Amino acid sequence: MKINNTEIVDTYAEAFSMWSAKVIITAENDYWAEGAARAMTGMATSVIGCKCEAGIDMKLSPDETPDGRPGYSILVFTMDKPSLGKRLIERIGQCVMTCPTTACFSGYETEDTVNVGGALRYFGDGHQIGKKIQNKRYWRIPVFDGEFIIHENFGVKESVGGGNFYILGDNVKDCLDACYDAVKVMKRVENVIMPFPKGVVRSGSKVGSKYKDLVASTNHIYCPTLKGVVKDSAVPDNVHTCYEIVVDGSDEKAVAEAMKVGMHAAAKDGVTQITAGNFGGKLGKYKFHLKDLLD
Amino acid sequence: MKLKLHTKPDVPLEAESITPSVINKLKIKEIEKVKIFHGNREENIADFFSVSKSKTEALEVEGDMNRIKYLGANMHDGEMYIEGNAGAHLGSAMSGGFIRVNGNTGDWIAPEMSGGRIHISGNSGHCVASAYRGASKGVSGGEIVIEGNVKNELGHAMAGATMVVGGNCGDFAGVNMISGTILTFGEMGIRTGAGMKRGSIICINNLEVLPTFSYDCLYNPTYLKLFFKYINENTKIDIDDKIINGSFHRWSGDAIEMNRGELLVYSA
DSSP: OEETTEEEOSOEEEEEEEEEEEEEEEOSSHHHHHHHHHHHTTTOSOHHHHSSEEEEEEEEOGGGSTTSSOEEEEEEEESSHHHHHHHHHHHIIIIITTSTTOEEEEOOOOSOEEESHHHHGGGGTTOOEEEEETTEEEEEEEETTEEEEEESEEEEEEEEEEEEEEEEESSHHHHHHHHHHHHHHHTTSTTEEOOSGGGOBSSOEEEOOSSTTOSEEEOGGGOGGGTTTOTTOOOOTTOOEEEEEEEEESSHHHHHHHHHHHHHHHOSTTEEEEEOOOOTTSSOSEEEEGGGGOO | OEEEEOSOOSSOEEOTTOSHHHHTTSOHHHHHTOEEEETTEEEEGGGTEEEEOOSSSSEEEESOBTTEEOTTTTOOSSEEEEESOBOTTTTTTOOSSEEEEESOBOSSOSTTOOSOEEEESSOOOSSTTOOOTTOSOOOOSOEEEESSOOOSOTTTTOEEEEEEESSOBOTTTTTTOOEEEEEESSOBOSSTTTTOOSOEEEESSOOOOOTTSEEEEEEOOHHHHHHHHHHHHHSSOOOOHHHHTOOEEEEEEOTTTTSOEEEEEEOO
């Protein structure tokens, strides 16, 4: 299988079930909205070490936000629902409520919810005010520039984490160019995030380790420096660089769409092979076969 | 179902049974025999209304019903559309559903309301959503939008509901208010918010603030942007962008009570 001159390996990306929340952050202008969005999604590349995965989903124009101000939608993923609530309280409390002029709203309309504003309201020390508009409860918490307003409950849903594909090529520059083009088009797909720096991972991991306390370790079969050392290396002879793009999405369809557009953008000169990471079902229940994403 | 008034009552008619949960489950012949009180005499609905099927599941009521009281009383779900004026006690003890009045209404609208929505295109009388005399607490939930004017004692001792008035408001709006929100776009009468414990009264026009309220600041409440957006999308009240993006003076009060209420007065 090929896209342009790039070989597409007949394999699948193994993804797993996560819980996600969509958070809408607005502010007086884009400068502050972006500041809060970037702070809230900082240090959230992988649940392995960050307790959650988070990223900016979309930049929103004033007519797309609840309060008619510029904003950003953010997706936050965790392994279970209770921890998602905790992460939202921590991150919104520390990164959004603290940022001048911001407000924060739930982006999902789901039956499943977690209490976020209802917990953060206690920061108001008794001066907080609850308000209901169209059956939704908001909390107004007094702060130095007026008030911080937040939904009491945030919608959450079972989602998909760890969609991925690997870009294997001759050199770092060609592979990074391919990654750049792939991430650029993947960002246009709604309800997905690529949580790693600029959307790209160079330290792709496998499940487990020779050290018993580690849940993940370097996926040695894609490390070019180990090609001559490990027997099961998956790095082809003419490949000297590998990168991984990881996609988390609100559902399978969004992840598949992002992988599809990303693979097509990445398949260019200098990229020898596109493949995907799977661990024989040890990681999760979702399988994204690359051959299904070619059309 | 559709009820059309054919005979105006000489004295007030008490029509608690004209509500979707009662009418919509009956056949036309049964509806015609439903009892209503004409003064102190029990009469049939058919003595005043002609009954027919309508194209929608909503209950439609048509005619000048300013002497017909308790329309939509105890309503807990469904929709009711009133074409014409409605009398006092519309939506009394309502807990859910939606009533739309294309016309004016009388006094004492929605007493003891705990949920649901009432939308009135015209004016309303005194004591809209007010506590009955002697009661410590009035309406406890729901939403009332009046596009025109209201008279005195709007939301007396209300606790948790939302009131929107497109026009002017009489005296004592929000008196003894416990919680909830009152928004008025026109002028407000005297002693607004007197004795309020908590809750918000938002005024777009000038307001004579009682001396027991203390001035806080001038600011731009994000909450109002949400609220105004909701009103713009769901009513015919047109809110200028200047107001949506404008600043508001905040006053806290009433100091004779808990001092936890707020007056938000638009700064033109």
